[in-house]
Amino acid sequence: MLKCENVQPQLSAYVDREMPLWTIQLIQWHLKRCPSCARETMRLRQTNKILHQLDPVKTSDNFLPDLMRRAAAITVIEKERVSAVRRILRRLESSFAWMLYSFRTRGRPYAVVTSLAVLATVVSITLYQPRLTLLSNDTVTLAQAPTDKQALLVEFEIVSINQFPKPHLSSNRRTSPLTPVDPHQAR
């Protein structure tokens, strides 16, 4: 036996007869025994009836002529577009005509030679790799340095040593903490 909570979501489809015949029979059987579901069905039917009170509108008289004029304009544009594509193709054909002509007149050897030349050009362009320019021997090249940071660090050290003044040999005191200490002088 059907319960109200199962029947109520089906009522709209029942009103529209959008369900199998046996389901319609089951719902009808339930509606005869359930006044609340019967009332709900009646309200849905009434809503439908109210909706059908709206009068249909008609299109204006110039709807069809306007539309056909626009459709004809589209056809013209489409034809022009197609003819533009054809024009481009014709131009391409004429520009390659000399090639086609020589293929036809000079025959297979000419075609083979041209194809090989094109192939060689493509292969050489693909295989070409420009060599990296190496820096001087004193400095570390980018290719040798594992990271950019390291290369920068090496460069920094060289610059920093060059900037410090030369150590005064007569005195025992070191002028710079970076200057290497001579063990004989220290003694």
Add this chain to the structure above:
Amino acid sequence: MRTSDEELMMKCRNGDMSAFELIVMRYKDLITNFIYRSIGDYHRAEDLAQETFLRVFRGANRYEPKCQFKNWLYLIATNLCRNEIRDRKRRNTTYLDDLVPDSEEVSYFELMQDVSQLPDEVYEKKEQQIIIQQTINRLPENQRLALLLVSYQNLRYDEIAEVLECSVSAVKSLIHRARQNMKTLLIEIGIGESSHAKV
């Protein structure tokens, strides 16, 4: 013998303008009505109906007779309606037509031709129609479209599912919720409260 829509579309595909004209003649009122009920603006509805048919014309080359032509046509119209509803929401626009429906003049004229009705009755009927249209406009987008397709276009649930691009059970649920909301809104206004109806 009536030529089917699919056959006409195949003719249209081959550039037969008279076939396209015949298709337009068949569906122009239905599509305009559907769009008008969806957006509530008659002039815009006519524009969108024209746009729908032009899209059909442009897409004739891509049309495959596997699917039903009617569903394809409603799919295009529905997408246009959706775009229009969203555009209006984004712009937060209230058109003058929303306040005073512009098909009113036509409908009044038609109603006045019916001599069996008194002017008061004509006015009352017209007022009620405006209220009903405004109530439809208050429904959420998908519910509104589903309800209009089933109530005015007499499409089956499986056809609506194809048009709205969802499952049949989703359509069932949409239509049920739309009717429930419609019923509540109409009762709030004071229309549709009567206990005499056949179950």
